[in-house]
Amino acid sequence: MELSLNQIAELLDGEVFGDLEKIIRDVAPFETANDNQITFADSARFYKNLERTAAGAVIVPRKVKAADKNIVKVDNHKAAFARLMDVYHPAAKPKTGIRSTAVVGKNFKCGKDVSIAPMVVIGNNVSLGHGVILYPGVVIGDNVLIGDETKIYPNVTVQENCRLGNRVIIHAGTVIGSDGYGFVAEGESYRKIPQLGFVQIDDDVEIGACNTIDRATFGKTWIQRGVKTDNLVHIAHNVTVGKNTVIVAQTGIAGSSTIGNQATLAAQVGIGGHVHVGDNVMIGARGGVTKSVANGEIVSGFPEIPHRLWLKVQRIIPRLPEIKKKLAIVEKRLKKLEEKLD
């Protein structure tokens, strides 16, 4: 694909400084881009050193001053570059239609231009919106509803009664709608508590690879609009995750907890059961949350403490041997003084 900088600026609602007719054939990282490619300057470190890239043009924030380079000024340079990546490399669309080796249940409803790969198995009473893509090995249970333009990668399982919105992406190997972990002691053994609810995943959610999102005991486990999860994330029964919250890899959320909107759960976090994590909360990597966290707080550690305090504590912990030694010396000196004064 070929676009002039002028065309690119129009696409991105940006302003070109330099050669308007410069032809750009691809996107590339700052360090490796060549004269046919456009890149972006991630931060001041990059846009104050534009001579360091061989790119034919650079996307920069509005505030950047003119330079010896061709630059395209935009409001959100990172988002603009991501949009351009999509333009030069549109997502591959598998052939539309239902492959002959897919198995589809009774009472199947389905929009236009769906693509159902070989070895997909779809239960009864399933409804798919327009443009849905199901990759090989996907298993869809009975009574599942899926919206428009949703894409499900290979070997994903979506179990009965679950509901997925529009433009949802589910990465490979993930399980949606496994039973919640509910048991009740009965003598020395445990009786299973039937898990009668479902999982609802709203529009524009992206779920990473090998996630496990359990169905609710009653009602729903609910992943709200715009949530993004990384790989190997566990979300237990009856959890609600609020809009545009991001959950980084290997995090687990225990049963019946609720996470607010625009929250950030960094990697390897654990959220205990029956707690509420507020809007805009940030949990540092490996934080273990045992109590509810108010809107806007930044916490780390296990159990969670304010992030700033945690940073101080983390600096002291390696000095514990020294503190212990100092205390022992203090005790000796004190004893000496006491004896002197006796």
Added chain:
Amino acid sequence: MELSLNQIAELLDGEVFGDLEKIIRDVAPFETANDNQITFADSARFYKNLERTAAGAVIVPRKVKAADKNIVKVDNHKAAFARLMDVYHPAAKPKTGIRSTAVVGKNFKCGKDVSIAPMVVIGNNVSLGHGVILYPGVVIGDNVLIGDETKIYPNVTVQENCRLGNRVIIHAGTVIGSDGYGFVAEGESYRKIPQLGFVQIDDDVEIGACNTIDRATFGKTWIQRGVKTDNLVHIAHNVTVGKNTVIVAQTGIAGSSTIGNQATLAAQVGIGGHVHVGDNVMIGARGGVTKSVANGEIVSGFPEIPHRLWLKVQRIIPRLPEIKKKLAIVEKRLKKLEEKLD
């Protein structure tokens, strides 16, 4: 389904106080139940406030006094309610038979009323008991033995020579019988140690979604009767997990360790290799066990310490900056005194 309270009490071996003929059409949670539904009072907070539910009846412990509500007194109110959930919502049974798109190996033995879904692949010399359910995408290796009424959810892999008992449930995406992680250094690289053993899973075990349970190097990795694992649990080669032990999400157990009966491993726990965790042990969330733990102990932290001590320690850790400061002040005051006395 319609049952009178009288019929329900008979089912549960309970006693009705109130309207024996009251018709109940469903089960529901305390907060959302309506007059056609029965619920249960989880704890004193609920059964001392029975007026707070709109349920047509409430299942309560024997000790609860008569109330303005219809109540059903039973010995184990949680287990009774779980039983009732099963009565009103019996688990869906897929059609029996072997779907035409399933592939079955040589020398296949199989009980009555099995249900083998599309895209299931079964190796040679496999034996299934009565009523086994294999969901789509399940792969069963050669020489696998599976007991009666066992249910294996979509995209699960059970590799060669593994043995599953009766009424076992394996949730979606799980892998049973992957190779143990065994290597031996040979110069700068590693030689694989062949993993010649298998995995044995006894009766009434339930394994969560996306678990990995490795085969033994020699002999067996053994999950004993009644064990329940949550999602994303890792169990390494040659581990034994004792009867009715529960293992919460994202826990890992390293090679050759043994866990006793009725133990509880909370979420995100790690158990080191070659240790023994005793019967009735409880490991707190995120506990990291490096040595053997005696029967009945309750431990937390990494490395593990008694849970009560850990609670104290956890309260002090955020106060470390304060302790450090106090110690510095003490040192100064001490110095002053020493100088005075010199």
Added chain:
Amino acid sequence: MELSLNQIAELLDGEVFGDLEKIIRDVAPFETANDNQITFADSARFYKNLERTAAGAVIVPRKVKAADKNIVKVDNHKAAFARLMDVYHPAAKPKTGIRSTAVVGKNFKCGKDVSIAPMVVIGNNVSLGHGVILYPGVVIGDNVLIGDETKIYPNVTVQENCRLGNRVIIHAGTVIGSDGYGFVAEGESYRKIPQLGFVQIDDDVEIGACNTIDRATFGKTWIQRGVKTDNLVHIAHNVTVGKNTVIVAQTGIAGSSTIGNQATLAAQVGIGGHVHVGDNVMIGARGGVTKSVANGEIVSGFPEIPHRLWLKVQRIIPRLPEIKKKLAIVEKRLKKLEEKLD
């Protein structure tokens, strides 16, 4: 299979002390081996107590003195025993050929003696080397290249453009080439950053079950020769893992980090983004690495500190309540002295 000790010694480049003609029919562990079996003495504890095994012969290091047992002295007794395990129990090879229920895309290239199981789905422009084994439910995306003798276990997904070398083993349920976790804020929501790169896995790598290895944003996520990962490991986009590095279960490596050669990441480790972990580094179990680690260092804890310091710190942490109490006593005694001297 029957081999004389003489034949075994030739195979292993070893030296027999005892009955050269002794026939050995199998390999077995030290504790359970019988007179027809050979075992190995793992460490001094075993080879100084050779009378404790009933094995017909024992493989031992060269330095071990002659004994009442038949022994075979070799340079690397563990590797020698692993080789013998392979001799007596060669890995099962599924039937060669492409099963009729596998689906293969356009422009498929394929070496000799491949084995493609039922329900395998292979995209367009895929190339497989000689002797490749694809187990049931494996999904291979478009433009994937796979070398000779590579083995991919059931329900693994290898997405488009990824490259696997020779003699690679991928265990069941693993996902290679899922999208990197890349998003850019756009108002209150997030825009997906397209992930245009791929994953390259070099020769002799073994990847555990239910791993997730993300494709690069640009370029490649790179797992170099001889790397071995355990189960449930997460490797993010643009990570490089150096040669012969071992990564134990449930470890996660964040985006753009590089790990050197011959490093060891113990279980449940976390490596932050954009850091470099040097050659021969060892990270203790549960270590959380936030900064780059120089070649040869041994670190533990979160954030990481030298392992020896961490051991000291770990011994002090349970004594914090005692330290706090001692400090309070010191303060009181000090106050008394100060009053006396006032």
